[in-house]
Amino acid sequence: MQTFIAYLLFAFQWLAILPGILASPKVISLDFDRYEVFGDTKPGLRRRDTSGADITNSQGSLLYLLNVTIGTPPQKLSLQLDTGSSDIWLPWAKSSQCSNRNTRCSGSGSFDETLSSSYQLLQASTFLISYVDGTKIRGDYIRDNLAVGSSSVINMTMGLAKTASEQDNVSPFQGIIGVGFETGEAVYAQTGQVYPNIISQFKASGAINTRAYSLWLNSKENGKGTILFGGVDTAKYSGDLVSLPIQPDARTGTVMSFTVALDNFNVMGANSQNQYSKSNLSLPVILDSGTTLTYLPDSMANDLYTGVGATVSTTYGVVVPCDLQNSAATFNFGFGNPNGPVITAPIAQFVLPFPADIPAPTFRSTGKVACRWGIQAAANRPILFGDTFLRGAYVVYNLDNNEIGLANAIVNATTSNVKEITAKQIPGITSTAAGVAKQTASGLQGPNSAAFSTGSGVIATATGPAFNLGSSTAGASSSNAGGKKSAAGVNSPSMGVVTMLAGVVSIMAILGGALLLG
Numbered sequence: 001m002q003t004f005i006a007y008l009l010f011a012f013q014w015l016a017i018l019p020g021i022l023a024s025p026k027v028i029s030l031d032f033d034r035y036e037v038f039g040d041t042k043p044g045l046r047r048r049d050t051s052g053a054d055i056t057n058s059q060g061s062l063l064y065l066l067n068v069t070i071g072t073p074p075q076k077l078s079l080q081l082d083t084g085s086s087d088i089w090l091p092w093a094k095s096s097q098c099s100n101r102n103t104r105c106s107g108s109g110s111f112d113e114t115l116s117s118s119y120q121l122l123q124a125s126t127f128l129i130s131y132v133d134g135t136k137i138r139g140d141y142i143r144d145n146l147a148v149g150s151s152s153v154i155n156m157t158m159g160l161a162k163t164a165s166e167q168d169n170v171s172p173f174q175g176i177i178g179v180g181f182e183t184g185e186a187v188y189a190q191t192g193q194v195y196p197n198i199i200s201q202f203k204a205s206g207a208i209n210t211r212a213y214s215l216w217l218n219s220k221e222n223g224k225g226t227i228l229f230g231g232v233d234t235a236k237y238s239g240d241l242v243s244l245p246i247q248p249d250a251r252t253g254t255v256m257s258f259t260v261a262l263d264n265f266n267v268m269g270a271n272s273q274n275q276y277s278k279s280n281l282s283l284p285v286i287l288d289s290g291t292t293l294t295y296l297p298d299s300m301a302n303d304l305y306t307g308v309g310a311t312v313s314t315t316y317g318v319v320v321p322c323d324l325q326n327s328a329a330t331f332n333f334g335f336g337n338p339n340g341p342v343i344t345a346p347i348a349q350f351v352l353p354f355p356a357d358i359p360a361p362t363f364r365s366t367g368k369v370a371c372r373w374g375i376q377a378a379a380n381r382p383i384l385f386g387d388t389f390l391r392g393a394y395v396v397y398n399l400d401n402n403e404i405g406l407a408n409a410i411v412n413a414t415t416s417n418v419k420e421i422t423a424k425q426i427p428g429i430t431s432t433a434a435g436v437a438k439q440t441a442s443g444l445q446g447p448n449s450a451a452f453s454t455g456s457g458v459i460a461t462a463t464g465p466a467f468n469l470g471s472s473t474a475g476a477s478s479s480n481a482g483g484k485k486s487a488a489g490v491n492s493p494s495m496g497v498v499t500m501l502a503g504v505v506s507i508m509a510i511l512g513g514a515l516l517l518g
């Protein structure tokens, strides 16, 4: 009897599974981990931030890491998922950064080509990416097998990073998986040639129908998000999914980065009263998962500093009281045109606790614990919308049709309804919000706000918010901060605010390619 029941169950299981197999959409769904690190990841991203705070020494970044294996037998690495660049590069196991006296590659792994039977050297010493501060990463173009989830690519072209000229020798030497346009590859700026990147490889192998993917980062507290190559998960967003044309580079007319037009922005405060608004912006913004924060033109960023009561600290960067995350106010980002999609982001989305094992600074005037502020001034950099913005959005990147599908994300969604993207059409798109923004990325802005000089652990100035953001929820207190509270006057490690510019490669191409040296 038991055998019979087991048999029946087995049969029913197959009946249930079978239609799924027959109708299985051509998509690749990959979960990734949110990971917090100290220091820069992409070498060479150190700079003085726009407030004048020196962020050279150490900082914390939230990265999104995808597990992959490279070679035969497979070597495990975690690569940073980056919509702002287009190459895959791997830290070389024998580089000085990964040598045994150094632990900079211990977290995310490195690649040893001598241990892979499928490794091929494509071109020695020609892989080169130069970053803003002059740091250069050099290495070989290689080919090897890459596997991610249950998908694999034979002969994937990648950079093997052998040397890096960098001052910082403590932060992780982190490999990257760039999922941008092929015109964003480092080699394109050097030679005008491209090679098939990971998305093209997935399409060529028949695993997906369209060179498109959807990115759902999930909440800042939740450690996992999903990238869905070739598909859309209609259970991960609310409201309408609206199509936005990707804006080409104004000089070349070529689509090179995920630039869309920001048309309007407003702050909705207490009792749904408008506190601030900007319209008719035609602002070119790059959606860049490889950038931790969100950058706005200086004047807007400064208006928001004043509005929410942010303080610029030399040591800690731009900080706000952590209890700002209890505000019910929202930032509303309108794209395309006045009738385009609006991403409604609670202010809490931009309040980042200092990493848990760092004593969080406090404000001298109020004793409140400080958090990092997730929107900063772009100064002379392109306008990048990084993770602090992207966590609120469900974004479909359709490279075959030069369009972005945009909707409000449902954070912590537990259900799933995956649809394949076929013949260039994104399922669920309800309308298109046309709109134009000139992407010149020259964007030179005015002078930056003055820096405040403070002692360690204590931030002297705490201004109240100029916006009426509504009263904080009762019980809102410093205990919401992820970091331990440090007593006033106690020395804290020097922490700067994260200003990661992981999209730097494609950005440099936009700026004229001058920083991608041949």
Ligand SMILES: *[C@@H]1O[C@H](CO)[C@@H](O)[C@H](O)[C@H]1NC(C)=O
Residues within 6 Å of the ligand: 031, 032, 033, 067
């Ligand atoms: C990635 O690999 C790490 C280490 O093996 C593991 O802890 C983590 O759960 C993996 N992440 C995913 C999303 O599979």
Ligand SMILES: *[C@@H]1O[C@H](CO)[C@@H](O)[C@H](O)[C@H]1NC(C)=O
Residues within 6 Å of the ligand: 120, 154, 155
């Ligand atoms: C990979 O490249 C090597 C060398 O170019 C070639 O011999 C091999 O056939 C290629 N494999 C596949 C599956 O394309």
Ligand SMILES: *[C@@H]1O[C@H](CO)[C@@H](O)[C@H](O)[C@H]1NC(C)=O
Residues within 6 Å of the ligand: 219, 221, 222, 223, 411, 412
């Ligand atoms: C999402 O889940 C995390 C826990 O994983 C929780 O801290 C957070 O508040 C949740 N966010 C929302 C908007 O439900």
Ligand SMILES: *[C@@H]1O[C@H](CO)[C@@H](O)[C@H](O)[C@H]1NC(C)=O
Residues within 6 Å of the ligand: 280
């Ligand atoms: C928006 O900008 C365009 C072009 O700069 C201008 O023609 C138009 O009058 C502006 N509209 C509003 C409402 O300011």
